[in-house]
Amino acid sequence: xxxxxxxxxxxxxxxxxxxxxxxxxxxxxxLGVSPALAAGVGRSEKPLKAAFSNAGLQATWCAQxxxxxxxWGKLFNxxxxxxxxxxxxxxxxxxxxxxASQKWDFVAIQAFGIGTLTQPVxxxxxxxxxxxxxxxxxxxxxxINVHSFLAPDNEFMGxxxxxxLCNAIGGKGKIIMTQGALGHTGAQGRAKGxxxxxxxxxxxxxxxxxxxDWDVSKAARLWETYLTKYPQIDAAFFHNDDxxxxxxxxxxxxxxxxxxxxxVDAMPPAIQAVSExxxxxxxxxxxxxxxxxxxxxxxxxxxxxxxxxxxIPKHVITDGPVVTKANAAGMQWMENHFLI
Numbered sequence: 088x089x090x091x092x093x094x095x096x097x098x099x100x101x102x103x104x105x106x107x108x109x110x111x112x113x114x115x116x117x118l119g120v121s122p123a124l125a126a127g128v129g130r131s132e133k134p135l136k137a138a139f140s141n142a143g144l145q146a147t148w149c150a151q152x153x154x155x156x157x158x159w160g161k162l163f164n165x166x167x168x169x170x171x172x173x174x175x176x177x178x179x180x181x182x183x184x185x186x187a188s189q190k191w192d193f194v195a196i197q198a199f200g201i202g203t204l205t206q207p208v209x210x211x212x213x214x215x216x217x218x219x220x221x222x223x224x225x226x227x228x229x230x231i232n233v234h235s236f237l238a239p240d241n242e243f244m245g246x247x248x249x250x251x252l253c254n255a256i257g258g259k260g261k262i263i264m265t266q267g268a269l270g271h272t273g274a275q276g277r278a279k280g281x282x283x284x285x286x287x288x289x290x291x292x293x294x295x296x297x298x299x300d301w302d303v304s305k306a307a308r309l310w311e312t313y314l315t316k317y318p319q320i321d322a323a324f325f326h327n328d329d330x331x332x333x334x335x336x337x338x339x340x341x342x343x344x345x346x347x348x349x350x351v352d353a354m355p356p357a358i359q360a361v362s363e364x365x366x367x368x369x370x371x372x373x374x375x376x377x378x379x380x381x382x383x384x385x386x387x388x389x390x391x392x393x394x395x396x397x398x399i400p401k402h403v404i405t406d407g408p409v410v411t412k413a414n415a416a417g418m419q420w421m422e423n424h425f426l427i
Contacts, residue, residue, distance in 0.1 A: 128387045131164040137385055138186045139167055139378070141197035141221065142271070143174030146301050147329055148352045148374050149197070152221075155375035155425040156195070159382040165192075167382075174301055176203045176270065183207045193234070193385030195378070197221040200270030205231060217388040217395075219381040222372070224272040228402065234395045235384055236402045237377045241273045244370045245280025245324070247409050248349040251368045252322040255347055259290035260321030263313060265306055265334065266298040267326035273372075274298070277326050277351060294320065299330050306330035310337045322347040328357035328369055335365060353410040353418060362415045371407025371418060375425040380405065 139156050141149040153169060160167040170186050172179035176199045186194065187207035194216055198204050205226045212218055217234040218225075224238075225231055252262065264281050267274035278296070285291055294317055299306040306325070313320065314337065323346055325331035331350035338346055350357055353371035360366035380403070387393040395401060407427055410418055421427040 128163075128383055128391065130162065131386055131390050133164070135163075135165045135192040135386065135389060136190075137165050137167050137382070138170060138189070138191045138194045139196070139381070140170040140172055140179065140182055140186065141378075142172045142179070142199045142223075142268075142301065144169075144171050145174055146327065147354045147356070148327060148372065151354065151422070152197075152374040152378035156378040156382055158425050159379040163382055163386045165382055165386060172197075172199050174199065174268075176200045180204060180207070187211050191216055192389050193217040193219065195219040195221055195381035195385065196225060198223055198225045198271075200268060201272050202226055203270070208233075217385055219384050221377050221381055222273055232395070233401075234388055235399045237380050237384070237405050238273070238402075239372050239377075239406050240404055241276025242280040242283070243406065244351050244372060245277030245326075246284050247280070248351065248368050248370050249281045249284040249324050251409065252324060252347055252349045253284060253288050253291060255367060256291070256321045258288050261292045261294050261317065261319050262322040262324065263294050263317075263320060264296045265309060265323065265325045265330055266296060267330075268300045269298050271301075274326050281324055301327060301330065303329050303333035306333045307337050310334040314338065314341045314343055320346050322367075323349070325350045327372075328352045328354045328366075331366060331369075332356055332360065335360070353407065353422075355419060355422060358410055358415045358419050358422075361410055362412055368409060368411070370409045371427060373405050373407040373427045375422060376405050376407070376427050379425055 141152055144150050157167050170182035179199045180203055183204045184207050187210045194211055201224050208218055208225050212232055220233040220236040222238050266278055285293055299309055328350040331348050335348055338344055347367040349367055350369040351372055353369045357369045384399055393399055
């Protein structure tokens with residue numbers, strides 16, 4: 088190799104390292120982790136093998152998370168193998184049992200329900216595999232030694248959207264909450280946020296709070312019933328945007344488009360709906376920040392020896408903002424580049 092070739096290769100490596108450091112700093116900044124630590128997380132010299140699972144790829148939030156994990160994985164030399172939860176606790180448990188029978192450099196999991204995956208996850212932890220918990224608790228943090236728990240403040244998300252809806256209807260009227268899966272700690276937090284706000288409005292009546300388990304078909308069936316049963320519905324809060332938009336289609340077909348709709352996740356179709364006025368509000372549950380953060384946390388654990396509770400906190404808050412017409416375009420750009 089000539090001196091010029093050596094220089095070009097070295098320069099390319101330096102530029103790649105700088106780009107990675109910058110990307111990691113951006114992502115870690117959103118995770119509340121020191122930029123100095125982010126700058127020290129570089130691309131792994133040897134390929135790493137990571138196993139990921141989230142609640143179910145039918146949900147757009149989970150599908151986006153998979154894309155983000157794979158994109159950040161390529162940057163940091165991590166081969167990501169996916170174990171789909173299929174929005175079913177029994178099926179996800181079978182997938183994680185399979186995962187636990189294999190060897191991984193690190194693992195990241197979003198459980199469909201709390202307590203459903205404890206045994207196989209404990210097996211992986213006992214074998215020395217760093218396990219990053221994403222978005223919802225695998226088990227209470229004092230009962231399982233996960234490397235870190237990357238999740239938003241679900242009570243904040245539920246409360247902020249509910250507050251916006253209650254304010255918009257003038258503090259009086261009738262509202263429905265459509266929940267996710269009842270065993271999902273994120274859904275539990277969103278319900279608490281909803282309840283903490285509506286109890287402040289004695290003139291707002293909560294008509295129903297049934298779960299639809301993140302399933303758009305279930306959400307649509309519930310709302311077919313609601314629109315027949317209740318002649319007046321002023322607002323509706325949904326635990327994710329997929330269910331909100333499925334219900335919006337039913338409302339449109341029934342000519343009930345006066346109902347104000349709030350969701351969670353700020354997925355691209357919901358951002359568009361907010362921009363166009365078809366949804367009133369949503370809040371960003373940063374799928375890219377959580378799944379990308381899990382990649383960086385795993386790489387740092389393996390290549391830099393980062394320890395749980397030292398380099399990375401045991402619980403990392405990964406909040407995103409409420410999405411309005413004012414910030415919708417910027418939010419979409421950040422999602423396009425897997426930054427939030």
